[in-house]
Amino acid sequence: MCTQAKIGMKQSKKIAVTGGIGSGKSTVLKILADKEYAVFSCDSIYADLLKDKNFIEKLSQRFGDILDCKGNLDRKKLAAIVFNDDRALADLNKLTHPAIYNEMFKRADETGGVCFCEVPLLFEDGSQNLFDDVIVVMRDEEQRIKSVSLRDNLSEDSVVRRIKSQFDYNNGNFEKYYVIHNNGDMTALTAQIDKILVKL
Secondary structure, eight states, X not given: OOOHHHHOOOOEEEEEEEESTTSOHHHHHHHHHHTTOEEEEHHHHHHHHTTOHHHHXXXXXXXXXXXXXXXXXXXXXXXXXXXXXXXXXXXXHHHHHHHHHHHHHHHHHHHOEEEEEEOTTTTTTTOGGGSSEEEXXXXXHHHHHHHHHHHHTOOHHHHHHHHXXXXXXXXXXXXXXXXXXXXXXXXXXXXXXXXXXXXX
C-alpha cells in the first residue's frame, strides 16, 4: 500500500468519502462538486488507468490473455480470472490500488485546498490513514437494496450478497470520523454536508 511519504508532500487537504454499496457516496460527491469543491473518484481514475498502455502491460504480464484483438484490455476476461481466484484478486488489488491512490493524490495536490475523494474500499484495504479525514455515508439496508437493485438491474438477493461481502458498516467504529445518515431527502442530506463543511 502506498503512503503519503511515497506520494510526496501534501499540498491539499484530502477527505475520503466512503460507505457501502448503495449508501449514496456518489450523491454526496455530486453535492460537493455543485458547491465547487474538487472531487475525485477511485472508480473514475481506475477507468482512466485501464486506458494507459503501460498499466495494461503490467496487468497483462501478471494475468496473461486479457487483451482484445486491438490490444485493449478486455475487462470481462480480467474479471473472469480474478473473481474466481482469491490470490489473483489480491494481486490485482496490489497492482491497482497504489496506482489509483498515487494518481488521485497527484490530481488533488494540483488543485490545492480541500478535496473530496470517493473511496469505496477504504476500510477493506486499510487506507483510511492516507487521508486527512473521513466521511462515512450510512443508509438503511432496505433503501440500499432497493437503490442498487434498480440502478444495476439486479435481483434483491444479488444485492444482499454484495452487501454481505463488503465491510460491515453497521458494526463499524466511526467515532473519530464524520458520519452522514442518508435516509432522508436531498435537503436533509445537503444540510448534513453543510455542517461538516463548517467544521472542515
